[in-house]
Amino acid sequence: MHSQNLINIITDALPNLNKSETKVANIILSDPDAATQSSIATLAKKASVSEPSVNRFCKRFDAAGFPDFKLKLAKSLVSGIRFVNRNVDPNDDVASYTPKIIDSTINTLASVRDKISYTRVNQVVDKLIQAKRIYFFGLGASGSVARDAEHKFFRFNLPVSSHDDVLMQRMLASTGGAGDLFFIVSHTGRTKEIVEVAEIARDNGSTVIGLTAPDSPLAAMCTLAMDVDVPENTDEYMPMASRIVHLVVLDVLATGMTLRRGPEFLPHLEKIKSSLKPTRYKSDS
Template sequence: MAKHPVATSATAGMLDVISERLPQLRKSEQKVAALVLDDPARVIHESVAALSKRAQVSEPTVMRFATGMGFEGYQDFKMQLAQSLALGIPVTQSSITEADDTATAVNKIFSYAVTSLAHARDHLDATALEKAASLLAKATEIVFFGVGASSIVALDAQQKFPILNVPCSAPTDQQMMLWAGSLAKPSTAVVAFSNSGRTTSVIEATASAKAQGAATIAIVGATGPLSEIVDAAIVVETFENTDFYTPTTSRLAALTAMDALATLVAIRHPDEVKHHGRKAKATIALRLAEDS
C-alpha cells in the first residue's frame, strides 16, 4: 500500500507539495513536475508515453517521478491527482491577480473555499468533537465568545441552540464577555471562537468562566493559548492567503464545524429537538398569520 505522502500532507494538496519539492527534484523530473503544475487536468488523461514526450524525458523518468512522490506508480499518481482536483483548485493555483476577469476571479474564490473546507474536514479531530458535544448536551446555559470576524460565527451559533430549550447568549463586546465569564456557573458551557487561537479578550473571558467551573470549548484555526486552557479544543485548519484579499474560509469552516457540533448535540436529544422545533415553527406561523 502506498503511503501517499503528497495526498496526506498538511498543505493544500498534491500540487502544493509538488511545488514545495520542485527544487529538490532531478532536472529531468523537474520537467515532469512543471507540466503537472502547469496543467494538471491534462496530465490525468495522459499516458506515460505522452507525458514523457511532452516533457522531453524518458518514460522511466516519469515513473520515477511518480514513485518518488510516494505513489505505487504512474496510474496511482494520476488517480490521486484526479481526486485532488475534484476538491477544487489548490491554494498555489488560486491566487487572484488584477488581470483576472470576473468569471476567473469568482471561480478561484469558490474553488479556494471548497479546497479549504475539504482540508478542514479531513483534519478535524472526531474525539474533540465528541467531547465538545457531550459537554454542550449537559449544559443548562451556553455562552459563545468571539470578536471581530469570529463574532459573526458566535452570533450564528447563538441561533442554533435555543431549539434545545437552553438559554444562549453571544456577547461580542469585550467587557460584556468578561462579565459573562465571571458570572458563569458549573452548568454553563462556553464556546470560544478565535481563528488565531490567540485573541486576548476571548482567552481572558474563557479563563474566567473556567475558573467558575464552567465547561469550556474552543473552535480555533490553530493551536495556541486558547486551545491550551479549554476542556475540548476543535482545530479547524484552513488556508488564509491575504496577499490580495481577505478570504472568508476560516469563518465558513468554523460555521460548518459549529453546524456539525449542533447536530451532534441534537442527536443526543432527538425528542426534545422535535418538540421545541414544532413549537417554534407553530409560534412563527401564528405570528405570520396575524401579521398578514
Template sequence: MTELNVNAMTGLLTRIEYLLPKLKGAEKKLADFITHHHEKIIHQSITELAERSNTSESTVVRFCKKLGYKGFQDLKINLAREIIKPEQHIHEVIEPEDDVVTIKKKIFQSNIQALYDSMEICSDEELERAIEAVAFSKNVEFYGVGGSGNVAVDAQHKFLKVGIKCYAYTDVALQSMSASVLTPDDAVIGISHTGSHTDTLHALKLAKEQGAVTISITNFSKSPITKIADINLYTTSKETMFRTDATASRIAQLTIVDTLFTGVANRNYEDAYTNIQKTRDSTSNKRL
C-alpha cells in the same frame, strides 16, 4: 490524536502544519526538512530522505503513518499529485486581471479546500467531548469578536431552535461580566481564528475559573486559547490578500458549529424536533 485520517483533498504541507507543534526530536527535524524540500522528495528513496534529513528510515515510516499515509511510497504518490496539479494551491490567489468567472471559481474552490482540510484536522474525539459537554450544560455561551462574533451569533440562532439555553456575546465587556457568574453546570465556546484575541482569552479564563467547561474553535493548535480551553476544535485555511484573519476560516468555523449543533440535537432527537417546530411556529406571523 496521533494519526490523521487519510483524505485525498488534504495536502501534505497542511497535515505537517497541523502536527508540527506536537512533534519533537527526529520527527520535528524530518518535518522541517520535508517542508523546505518537498518537491525533491518524490525523486528520493526512503534511505536518501533519512540520510539527508539526518534521521532514520524507521522515523520516516513512523512519520508517514502519523500523517495518515500507509507508508513512504503512499506519501510520495500523493505528493506527486499535488505537484502535478498546482492549481489546487494557486486557486486561492486573486490576481488583478481575474474576471468574475475566475474569482467565483477560486473563492468556491478555496472554501471547499478549507472544509476538507478542517475536516481532516478536527479531532473526532474532541468533537465528541464538545457535543457531550454542550448537551448536558444548563447554559451555553458563545464568545467572539469581529468576524468570529458573527459565527457566535449564528451559533446562538441554531442552538436556540432546539431548546438549548444559549447566549452569544460579541461585546467584550459583556463577555467578561457573563463569564464571571457562570457555574460548573455551564459551557462556553470561544471562537477565535488566531486564538490570541486578548478579550476572548480573558473571558474564557474567567469562565474556566468558575468551573464552566471551556471549548475553543481556532485555526492554530499552539495559540494561547488552546492552553485555556478544556476542549479544542481546529480549523485550517490559507490566507491571501483578500482572505485574512477570521474571514479566511469563517466557512470552516460555521461548519464546526453546524456539526456541534447537529450532534447535540441528535442526542435528544425527539425533543429537538419538537423544539424546532415550536421555535418555527413562534415566528410564523413574521412571514408572508
C-alpha cells in the same frame, strides 16, 4: 497518504523504463489529455509499439489495464489544474476570481473534513449536552459567528446568548460557574481580551470551549479546545475561510446534539419551524 499525481509518477520512472515503455511514456506525457481519449490501438500506433506493450505499460503503473489507466490519468489531470494558482490576482476578472474564491473555500473545508478529530467533536457535544446555559463569545468577524451559533442553539430549548462586547463578556465570565458553558470563537486564538475572558471563566469553574486554532493561547486556556487548522494565506486582509469553517463546525456540533437528543426532540424543532410560517409569503410551487 495522498496518492501522487500519475503524470509525476511516470516522469519520475522515465529513466528506469525500457525501450518500448519509454516510447509509450513519451507519447502519453506529450499530450496526456489526448491519451485519455484514444484507444489502445491508436496509442500503440502513435508510439510505434504493439498493443500489448501499451497494456504492460499500464500494468506497470498499478492499473488493472488500459481503461483503468486512462481513468487514473484523467483524474490526475483534473486535480492538477484545480490546485494551481488559486490566489486571486490583481488582474483577475469576475470569471476568474469568483470560482477561485469559492474553490479555495471548498478546499479549506475539504481539508478540515479530513483532519477534524471525531473524538474531540464527541467530547464537545458531551459538554454541550451537559450544559445548563451556553454563552457564545466572539469579537470582530467571530462575533457574527457567535451570533449565528446563538440562533442555532436556542433551538435546543436552552438558555443561550451571544456577546461581542468585551466588558459584557468579562462580567458574564466572572459570574458564571458549574453548569455554565462558555463557547469562545476566535480564529487566531491570540486576542488578549478573549484569552483573559477564557481564563476568568475557567477560574470560576465554568466549562470553557474554544473554537480556535490549535496550539494557540486560547486553546491552552480551555477546558476543551475544538481546534481547527485553517490555512492562513486565504485570510490575508479579510477573514474568509476561517468564519466559514467555524460555522460549519458549529453545524456539526448542532447536528451531534440533535442526534443525541433523539427523535422525541423533533416535534420541538417542528414547532419552531411552523412558528415562522405566518411571517412568510406562500410559495407558488
